[in-house]
Amino acid sequence: MSGYVAFDAEKVIDYVTHLGHFFAEGETLSCYEFGDGNLNLVFRVQDTQRNSIIVKQALPYARCVGESWPLTLDRARIEASVLRRHGEICPTTTAKVLHHNSELAVTILEDLGQLHILRGELNQAHTFPQLSQDIATYLAKTSFYFSSFYLEPSEKKALVTEFTNPELCAITEDLFFDDPYRDTERNHFPSALQASVNALRHNKALLIEIAKLKAQFLNAPETLLHGDVHTGSIFVSAEQTKLIDPEFGFFGPIGFDLGSFIGNLLLNYCAQHARIEALPKRRNMQVYLLDCIASTLSGFYATWLKLAKTQTRDLSLQAEGYAEYFLTKVLQDAVGYCGCELIRRTIGLAHVTDIDDIEDDTARLEVQKRALQLGEQLILNANKCHTTEDVYQLIISFVN
Numbered sequence: 001m002s003g004y005v006a007f008d009a010e011k012v013i014d015y016v017t018h019l020g021h022f023f024a025e026g027e028t029l030s031c032y033e034f035g036d037g038n039l040n041l042v043f044r045v046q047d048t049q050r051n052s053i054i055v056k057q058a059l060p061y062a063r064c065v066g067e068s069w070p071l072t073l074d075r076a077r078i079e080a081s082v083l084r085r086h087g088e089i090c091p092t093t094t095a096k097v098l099h100h101n102s103e104l105a106v107t108i109l110e111d112l113g114q115l116h117i118l119r120g121e122l123n124q125a126h127t128f129p130q131l132s133q134d135i136a137t138y139l140a141k142t143s144f145y146f147s148s149f150y151l152e153p154s155e156k157k158a159l160v161t162e163f164t165n166p167e168l169c170a171i172t173e174d175l176f177f178d179d180p181y182r183d184t185e186r187n188h189f190p191s192a193l194q195a196s197v198n199a200l201r202h203n204k205a206l207l208i209e210i211a212k213l214k215a216q217f218l219n220a221p222e223t224l225l226h227g228d229v230h231t232g233s234i235f236v237s238a239e240q241t242k243l244i245d246p247e248f249g250f251f252g253p254i255g256f257d258l259g260s261f262i263g264n265l266l267l268n269y270c271a272q273h274a275r276i277e278a279l280p281k282r283r284n285m286q287v288y289l290l291d292c293i294a295s296t297l298s299g300f301y302a303t304w305l306k307l308a309k310t311q312t313r314d315l316s317l318q319a320e321g322y323a324e325y326f327l328t329k330v331l332q333d334a335v336g337y338c339g340c341e342l343i344r345r346t347i348g349l350a351h352v353t354d355i356d357d358i359e360d361d362t363a364r365l366e367v368q369k370r371a372l373q374l375g376e377q378l379i380l381n382a383n384k385c386h387t388t389e390d391v392y393q394l395i396i397s398f399v400n
């Protein structure tokens with residue numbers, strides 16, 4: 001850790017001033033920390049004209065827990081590198097990296113403060129017409145261009161090594177696949193949910209499907225994933241969509257990011273049952289969320305298939321019908337990971353405000369039960385899906 005020092009606002013200003021190229025010489029800079037994520041510090045630095053940049057620094061531990069949970073600083077390198085790599089493929093939907101220093105675990109990013117974090121917007125029942133197409137295109141393009149369909153085998157193997165991310169993957173392995181199904185102090189949920197949790201933990205068919213999904217996560221370096229596509233990692237406006245925070249990035253199964261995104265839309269869908277807005281508004285929101293899921297699925301599938309038909313460089317993988325076969329497995333994985341996200345965000349360590357901010361205990365409990373049941377059914381029935389329409393119909397059959 002030589003050379004590393006944790007920043008405060010004063011040190012950030014010194015660092016940025018020393019770099020020299022972000023603000024006019026002699027400008028008076030101000031800086032404040034406003035990170036609300038689980039892991040890192042996030043500072044905004046601005047001059048008197050309100051020009052601004054974001055300085056993000058990893059701490060040698062998880063911010064939400066403290067020094068008792070040490071965590072590699074290398075996550076900052078991974079995050080900046082994934083943003084840069086994905087940004088080469090999808091510049092309009094990836095936050096721009098302006099500077100990175102691996103020793104200090106510091107990344108300077110464009111300030112996206114003119115946009116809003118999607119989770120908060122969905123919680124206020126705001127809708128975004130561009131969202132599903134932007135996310136579908138981002139997920140399809142990044143996952144295709146970093147897959148064996150496109151990369152030379154040696155190039156891909158080198159990238160798999162560069163993006164080996166064992167400590168952050170271990171967090172996902174624990175939080176998604178292990179913790180919800182065992183007693184650990186990291187979990188938290190109301191005691192009234194204990195019977196539902198016990199039922200999950202004793203469902204042998206479910207545990208086998210969880211094992212398959214974990215094995216796939218551990219053993220399938222299909223593409224360079226973002227690794228944490230939840231609605232708190234997406235900035236939106238009516239015209240723009242920007243992904244941030246891919247520190248969990250690594251080479252894993254293509255369905256993981258797609259499933260995480262849809263899982264977060266479904267968490268919001270479940271929460272709409274108990275939110276304070278009038279019923280018609282909540283119903284409209286649920287219709288929007290289902291439309292968004294349907295068009296994300298169909299947009300992802302169509303874009304990926306087109307790329308596979310026109311851009312595949314590997315000779316064997318060009319075999320007629322192989323891309324369709326491969327995509328069916330991607331969809332099934334996505335449904336499974338979507339179910340895992342619903343369950344782990346309801347009873348595990350990291351919850352979502354969509355549900356936790358519901359003030360009424362009884363209403364919140366009902367939502368939590370819905371999310372658990374939906375997650376369980378999606379995991380159990382994922383292998384029945386062969387098309388995006390099958391996925392949509394499966395979701396529809398269990399959401400109400």
Ligand SMILES: Nc1ncnc2c1ncn2[C@@H]1O[C@H](COP(=O)(O)OP(=O)(O)O)[C@@H](O)[C@H]1O
Pocket residue numbers: 034035036037038039040041042054095109110111112113117232233244245247
């Ligand atoms: N490029 C950015 N522009 C503006 N705000 C940002 C930017 N990146 C992060 N933030 C703010 O900081 C918060 C935490 O960032 P995030 O990357 O999710 O941190 P963590 O890695 O700790 O989860 C975001 O919710 C957002 O409000």
Ligand SMILES: CSC[C@H]1O[C@H](OP(=O)(O)O)[C@H](O)[C@@H]1O
Pocket residue numbers: 036037038039062064171172175228230232233245349350
């Ligand atoms: C201790 S990490 C828990 C949880 O937090 C991460 O999200 P974020 O960094 O965006 O807050 C990730 O989803 C992890 O699973």
